[in-house]
Amino acid sequence: xxxxxxxxxxxxxxxxxxxxxxxxxxxxxxxxxxxxxxxxxxxxxxxxxxxxxxxxxxxxxxxxxxxxxxxxxxxxxxxxxxxxxxxxxxxxxxxxxxxxxxxxxxxxxxxxxxxxxxxxxxxxxxxxxxxxxxxxxxxxxxxxxxxxxxxxxxxxxxxxxxxxxxxxxxxxxxxxxxxxxxxxxxxxxxxxxxxxxxxxxxxxxxxxxxxxxxxxxxxxxxxxxxxxxxxxxxxxxxxxxxxxxxxxxxxx
Amino acid sequence: xxxxxxxxxxxxxxxxxxxxxxxxxxxxxxxxxxxxxxxxxxxxxxxxxxxxxxxxxxxxxxxxxxxxxxxxxxxxxxxxxxxxxxxxxxxxxxxxxxxxxxxxxxxxxxxxxxxxxxxxxxxxxxxxxxxxxxxxxxxxxxxxxxxxxxxxxxxxxxxxxxxxxxxxxxxxxxxxxxxxxxxxxxxxxxxxxxxxxxxxxxxxxxxxxxxxxxxxxxxxxxxxxxxxxxxxxxxxxxxxxxxxxxxxxxxxxxxxxxxxxxxxxxxxxxxxxxxxxxxxxxxxxxxxxxxxxxxxxxxxxxxxxxxxxxxxxxxxxxxxxxxxxxxxxxxxxxxxxxxxxxxxxxxxxxxxxxxxxxxxxxxxxxxxxxxxxxxxxxxxxxx
Numbered sequence: 067x068x069x070x071x072x073x074x075x076x077x078x079x080x081x082x083x084x085x086x087x088x089x090x091x092x093x094x095x096x097x098x099x100x101x102x103x104x105x106x107x108x109x110x111x112x113x114x115x116x117x118x119x120x121x122x123x124x125x126x127x128x129x130x131x132x133x134x135x136x137x138x139x140x141x142x143x144x145x146x147x148x149x150x151x152x153x154x155x156x157x158x159x160x161x162x163x164x165x166x167x168x169x170x171x172x173x174x175x176x177x178x179x180x181x182x183x184x185x186x187x188x189x190x191x192x193x194x195x196x197x198x199x200x201x202x203x204x205x206x207x208x209x210x211x212x213x214x215x216x217x218x219x220x221x222x223x224x225x226x227x228x229x230x231x232x233x234x235x236x237x238x239x240x241x242x243x244x245x246x247x248x249x250x251x252x253x254x255x256x257x258x259x260x261x262x263x264x265x266x267x268x269x270x271x272x273x274x275x276x277x278x279x280x281x282x283x284x285x286x287x288x289x290x291x292x293x294x295x296x297x298x299x300x301x302x303x304x305x306x307x308x309x310x311x312x313x314x315x316x317x318x
Numbered sequence: 319x320x321x322x323x324x325x326x327x328x329x330x331x332x333x334x335x336x337x338x339x340x341x342x343x344x345x346x347x348x349x350x351x352x353x354x355x356x357x358x359x360x361x362x363x364x365x366x367x368x369x370x371x372x373x374x375x376x377x378x379x380x381x382x383x384x385x386x387x388x389x390x391x392x393x394x395x396x397x398x399x400x401x402x403x404x405x406x407x408x409x410x411x412x413x414x415x416x417x418x419x420x421x422x423x424x425x426x427x428x429x430x431x432x433x434x435x436x437x438x439x440x441x442x443x444x445x446x447x448x449x450x451x452x453x454x455x456x457x458x459x460x461x462x463x464x465x466x467x468x469x470x471x472x473x474x475x476x477x478x479x480x481x482x483x484x485x486x487x488x489x490x491x492x493x494x495x496x497x498x499x500x501x502x503x504x505x506x507x508x509x510x511x512x513x514x515x516x517x518x519x520x521x522x523x524x525x526x527x528x529x530x531x532x533x534x535x536x537x538x539x540x541x542x543x544x545x546x547x548x549x550x551x552x553x554x555x556x557x558x559x560x561x562x563x564x565x566x567x568x569x570x571x572x573x574x575x576x577x578x579x580x581x582x583x584x585x586x587x588x589x590x591x592x593x594x595x596x597x598x599x600x601x602x603x604x605x606x607x608x609x610x611x612x613x614x615x616x617x618x619x620x621x622x623x624x625x626x627x628x629x630x631x632x633x634x635x636x637x638x639x640x641x642x643x644x645x646x647x648x649x650x651x652x653x654x655x656x657x658x659x660x661x662x663x664x665x666x667x668x669x670x671x672x673x674x675x676x677x678x679x680x681x682x683x684x685x686x687x688x689x690x691x692x693x694x695x696x697x698x699x700x701x
Contacts, residue, residue, distance in 0.1 A: 128697045129695075171328070
């Protein structure tokens with residue numbers, strides 16, 4: 067898909083973010099320019115400390131950049147009031163985390179229902195919807211299980227159901243497969259592509275896991291707070307990574 | 319979101335139970351100790367309430383509480399009777415005497431002497447005998463509770479028994495015969511109380527020139543008790559208080575002089591501190607342990623208002639349960655130990671004060687936790 071002004075899901079222009087002040091300040095993002103199209107699965111890859119997580123945090127509206135502009139479906143989150151930005155996240159963004167971040171005392175259905183409850187849905191409706199969503203991710207028989215009673219892969223599928231339940235326009239995933247074995251990671255990625263990705267929804271995935279690069283539509287290679295290059299198409303790791311990253315342990 | 323808040327709380331069993339235990343203990347300590355304090359405080363006026371037969375108690379103004387026996391001149395009675403507005407005035411004697419029981423047990427006792435004609439100011443309820451039996455030769459009435467306790471014949475364990483009707487006792491070396499037993503409200507002071515007639519009491523009591531402890535006064539219709547009290551004080555220089563005024567004066571004096579307010583106050587204060595620390599620390603730890611979860615909720619779009627509401631629901635829930643358990647425990651303690659003489663009185667104000675203290679504990683715990691939750695950076699979810 068070719069990006070135009072009208073159909074860009076995420077547009078970042080000259081986004082700068084530093085941590086700390088004065089002489090001890092560290093640049094995390096050094097003028098990022100990046101576009102993500104609707105219906106696109108974009109992966110952010112690069113070595114540790116290159117700014118991937120900072121960028122995804124800015125895109126998701128949970129971290130303010132110092133300068134530059136980042137719009138999500140036309141909304142400049144940085145310019146929004148905190149309250150509006152929180153509400154925007156609640157209705158438009160789904161999250162998938164590396165450590166799943168499921169509430170351990172809630173059942174799978176209750177965990178998956180949280181975004182609907184945040185948006186004011188009735189509990190019964192939210193739980194029913196969560197059961198349907200869990201069924202879609204293959205966990206229809208585990209709706210009443212607690213996270214502690216499920217495998218890592220199952221927990222991540224609950225997290226995916228949670229990210230999808232309120233039908234957000236954007237799903238941000240932080241290392242969604244790094245806590246999973248290869249086979250489970252592949253299944254989770256297949257699920258994200260099949261269930262989560264659709265025409266008017268984009269996925270931004272931060273990952274170190276070279277085994278899943280094949281699932282990306284585009285891959286943004288980051289290093290030292292910059293996007294070094296964006297590769298288009300169904301890529302393999304060798305095509306994306308620069309030699310020093312591939313051999314230097316930066317993916318670990 | 320409220321059920322999520324509650325499930326987060328209840329799911330962390332150890333902290334949940336610790337919170338409830340801390341708040342229950344605080345609530346128990348506060349309400350139970352306050353009730354015992356109230357019970358003891360009210361006991362300071364038991365005798366006055368049991369002797370509620372007159373409008374005014376007239377006594378030497380140096381007397382500071384109901385068992386502070388400052389005897390007045392006998393002529394005081396006639397002076398009071400002569401004051402306009404006094405319908406009647408009757409003498410009452412009360413003083414310490416030494417009683418020796420039939421087995422030789424010696425005990426300090428309070429003796430009350432009633433006007434033999436009217437027997438005004440007598441015990442509230444006779445158990446054995448009748449009031450008029452007090453007019454019999456050398457008659458005294460004893461308290462049934464004392465008969466089996468302070469006035470029990472106990473020097474020889476083999477022949478130990480309660481003092482009973484017909485027993486002869488020595489009152490300041492004068493023989494007296496137990497002619498009746500009565501029941502009364504338990505008092506703050508513990509010495510047994512015996513009743514006899516006024517003349518016999520002055521005869522058996524310490525030999526001093528003054529022999530009048532109290533004058534019980536009834537006002538005539540058409541004059542207020544306050545006016546009459548002021549008039550008696552003006553004409554005689556004696557204190558003239560209503561029963562409730564005298565009761566209050568006695569209670570305040572005893573509370574002040576015995577230090578029970580400080581003692582109970584310290585315990586109640588400790589209850590509040592325990593509640594503050596237990597609830598504050600445990601709840602804050604619970605929030606710390608759930609930082610990532612709260613941050614996740616925040617990242618997913620939970621507003622600050624809703625997060626505060628969740629914390630509020632959590633503290634309110636444990637507060638209510640803790641308060642209920644503590645209050646229930648205090649009531650059960652009171653019921654269980656009342657039989658063995660525990661002074662326990664729980665007027666409606668005490669549960670209210672207990673609730674306020676628990677609200678304070680929960681407010682403290684909730685506030686420090688809410689600040690923590692509100693300051694959470696949602697970006698930590700990616701760290």
